[in-house]
Amino acid sequence: MASLDPLTRMHYRAARARRIDVVSLWQRAREASREHDRWTPAVLADMLWSAGVRQVGFQDYVDYDFAMLTRAERDTYMTHPVSNELSQRYDDPRHRSQFHNKIAFNRTFAPFLHRxxxxxxxxxxxxxxxxxxxxxxxxxxxxxxxxxxxxxxxxxxxxxxxxxxxxxxxxxxxxxxxxVIIQHPDLAAFCPGTVNTTRVTTFFDGERTHILAMAQKFGRGEVSDQMSFGGFYSMLDDDGRAVGAGYDSHGNVHELHPDTGRRISDFTLPMLDEVKRFIDAVARVVPTVRYVGWDVVVTPAGPVLVEGNWAAGVYENKPSVTGIRTGHKPRYRAAIGF
Structure with a gap:
């Protein structure tokens, strides 16, 4: 298996070190210590060690409950620093603008927008x-x-x-x-006021499109289902079922959707087979941008494409919410080889 570029890793770590917000870091450590009943200085030291040695972002540490996991369990989690390395290595900088600029993206992926x-x-x-x-x-x-x-x-x-x-x-x-996209009734039942997107993270190896992780995002009636608009998400299993309640990066957990009362763990993505075929097709349009986080919406007629993120970001399981103490990194490693 090929190792990731140590120079890219060094530059990324140096940039992060220069940007450390000490107050924010302490607040994150206190948040994790309260939630998991651990001494705050010990959590802070563990966060710094994890960031410097194990490539774990500070918010990753909090979001994925690293304070309650063993080292072996932590090693199964994809983190933002590792995801950044994959983006830098496998997303050709000459073609990233086709994803970064929304107008260029719509032109490139016009046949898949269906609007x-x-x-x-x-x-x-x-x-x-x-x-x-x-x-x-x-x-x-x-x-x-x-x-x-x-x-x-x-x-x-x-x-x-x-x-x-x-x-x-x-x-x-x-x-x-x-x-405006008209979403499938199964999605509208959870939040009719926002188009609820499904994040599908993929790697295209030149022949096959590997689905690395799927997450369902839920909005709160705003224009976007992103967390900055009050949105949250739940990971989906290989059958498109939510693995537990919804959560965000602000400590909020939602067993039920706050606006409709629908139980998040009851959600199943409709038309999953169509989504998989659709994702395979869009992943081949710009084959030099190989690691992508796609946002799609299932409509009554099938999936449509909202956007593709060449810097894919990370959506992962939260153990304290789902009871599942492992993440998706083994799937990434099996598909990409690092």
């Missing part, structure tokens, strides 16, 4: 009005953003001055307008 979209330019005010009025409600995005930033929702009946609306979008850099 109408348009770019907003200085000369298409009338076209924008026609588009918004035709759809009633639209999603407008800034071309570059992450974690749901730069995503907005607008209603046609709330616009009183179309010229000012068009000018305002241009001035704020909100340049991509999309038709």
């Amino acid at each position: 109408e979209w348009m770019t907003i330019t200085p000369d298409n005010a009338k076209g924008l009005r026609d588009f918004v009025e035709r759809h009633g409600t639209v999603i407008v995005k800034e071309p570059v953003g992450q974690a749901g930033s730069g995503v907005h929702r607008y209603r046609a009946d709330a616009v009183t001055d179309w010229a000012a609306f068009h000018t305002g979008l241009l001035e704020r850099g909100e340049l991509l307008a999309e038709e």
